[in-house]
Amino acid sequence: MASLDKWLSGDRRREVPRMEEVKSDSIKKFTEIKEGTIGILLGSDYNPESRKAFLKFYDVKNHRIVIWYDTTNHHPYAYYKGDIKELENNPAILRKRDKIIDIIEEEKIDPLNDEKIKVAKIIAKDPLVIGGSRESLREYITLWEADIKYYANYIFDLDFEVGGYYILEGVDKIPKRIHLEVPPEVKKFLDSPNIDENMKDWLIRLSEYVPPLKRISLDIEVYNPRGIVPQAENPEFPIFMISLYASDGLKKVLVYDIRSELDESTASKFEFDVEVFNNERDLIKRAIEIIEEYPIIITFNGDNFDLPYIRRRGEKLGLIDLKDKIRLGRNDARVTWGIHIDLYKFFKNVSIKNYAFGGAYDVISLDSIAQSLLGKGKTEKIEYFGEIPMEEIIRYSFRDAELTYELTSFNRDLVMRLIIIIGRIANMVIDDVCRLSVSNWIKNRLIHLHRKKNYLIPRPEEIKGKGEKRHFQPITKGKKYVGALVIEPKPGIHFNVHVVDFASLYPSIMKEYNISYETVNCVHEECRDNLVPDTTTWICKKKRGIISEFVGVIRDIRVDVFKKLSKDKTLDEDKREFYNVIQGALKVFINAIYGVTGSDAFPFYYLPAAEAVTLYGRYAINRAVEKALELGLEVIYGDTDSLFIKNPDPNKINELISGIEKELHLKLEVDKIYRYVALSTRKKNYFGVLKDGSIDIKGLVGKKSSTPPFIKNVFYEIIHILKNVNSEEEFKKAVDNIRDIIKDAEEKLIKKAVPPEELAISVTLSKPVDKYTKTTPQHVKAARKLESKLGIRLQPGSVIRIIKTNDRDGVTPLELLKSVNEINSEKYIELLRSTLEQILDVLNIHVDKIKSELEVKRLDEFFKFK
């Protein structure tokens, strides 16, 4: 009990053996610094024993991590706004007196009131004094900047740049930032007159060469009984295989021959090395020995499985120094000698998935991601190792390590470069870049910007305290403020449609109209007349907003420099690809900044600022419509930042673009031209054929991920037919064709000739099953069936496949469907029809409800504009 009490009391660090006691050779090895070492800053952490922050540099010559410990006597701290004397007598402070180094007065700028203020700075011996435990000061006193990770703070205060080059001149000298020669194509921009100092800094920082990074991927296999998934929290079953694949050509599978199946000839049978062990301990020991030679460790789900499993099994088997090598956090595993990149976390990141990779993969699994990005997947999935020959498992396991590595190496190390570039933009250590979301990346850079301006970072409630008055009721119930404007579509088929849109509208608004939490409803009287249209919200005229400035500069360097460089044909492909990564990474930030400022979880959230952005957006699109009408252009649709203009005079379009640019300082551009667009009465629902014959489908049910494959296929078949229609003749033929397809599909449904998987509706279970209290949607009904009948408990986020049935629930999970006779064919015919109606309606093709006959009305309408 005593030890438990101690644990609960909060000072958990004391439980950990002193680092000096366990300090292995591996750590000493990395803290020796050869004079003149050139390293890239990749990581940072805090050592509770020496009470120092340290930095991890990637030694570009020797390809290893070099660790440099702080020599500047920097300490953790936080700020207090009240009276310093009062603070000194605060009981919480008195209690921690022996752990507080000093309390000093400092001058900071309060960005909300735009004035200099005096604050008390509490300097502590270790970060836990400030925050992170039940006893920490921030639990008792309202402090400022008390929730920034200490090692991040360290980087900000000493102005270190993650991903930047440094020269290390010994343990007692502060690493010095050095710059590689700026490549001529970037220099050209640096010398151009319309580039300011801020942009120059960013250009230099981002365009610096990213060298090939030495790394190794690792994948373990656990010998578990059939049907039991090994748990890292309770590693009962032995590791019997560890596969490794490295950038220097190492390809190796380490095998603990648990079934005594292998002999001397085994190793020669593979195109990679195989080392056989007769116990698990030696296997693990050898794996650690190998990976310690690599500064960067790549895994797929290593945070929650491979690394904790290795560490705990190893410890069980007496490899006690593992706890000094693999550090387990609540939800991560880090290696002390280097950087651990868990690709599962990285690819799961929604910004990476959707913006960086355009949603190319949907399931977050090694197989699915490798399939989409590398064009190759696993050989085949093995559920149970017990009956599989060892040699086959070796191949399987090796393949995993190979794929994991290749996910970092394809497209000229795209992923490694992307990670480093994001680290540079966010000024965040690589370990965190790979594990945290885009809002954290943005937050991190903004904190650093506050530091540079000597701004005291306001607490969220102070920002909120400026007032949260909104000016319009949001369209959707439960939303906090109004969003975008969608123009009522004119239903029908429209030929020769030009789509003009505002180039990154929201970021441009934030930049041009100086939107930031401190500039919207600022403190100055003289700014009160600078109103957001139709509101009483005003915007600062005197000072540049910190968020506005950030989004502005990264937008400008992306559009003006890196986008151009990525398309510059005079550069070699490797460089173009590199600049493409940079502009892509910048895009991730640009696209996310508006979103996070409108999210109340974001520390710089301010509702009127988010509302100001969308209101300017509505104003801009409305002005564009007005202007278009004045010019005699016909606007048939528009959404947020776009106008669909029918059969326009190109000169008028140019007039519109220049007029808007002049009036609003926002850039309009022609985005695409449709051969024809089919609009219905529904917003966000249309399809169109572009000039090059490619097809755009937006919002239609047939495209949704939940739609059964069978219906999807019919839908795409019909789209495909329509795509190729060019004349009235062809149209008639197409209608016949479509009629047959629908008839055929319906017959198949009635005869129950469609395989059940083809009819499965895939729905995400977004909450735990028992959290659906208001209603019980069909997929939840199915999930409950699955749980009661098969004992399978679905996790939130998992996708369940359901079949519409004739029974009382009307639905059953695919797994529980016993016979095709249970399938509710009528429902599927209904679903098929409603799906197809969305396209056929606008074409004036109507499906006869009973006979599945098609009828075409007003054919002439269709070809009116040809």
Next chain:
DNA sequence: AACTGTGGCTTGCTTG
């Protein structure tokens, strides 16, 4: 007591 029709509401998915 069992059915039908309606509208408000929840849920999931997509668009920008």
Next chain:
DNA sequence: CAAGCAAGCCACAGTT
């Protein structure tokens, strides 16, 4: 982030 769609749930009212 909000707007907007489809589908289904569910309470309620009004039949049958």
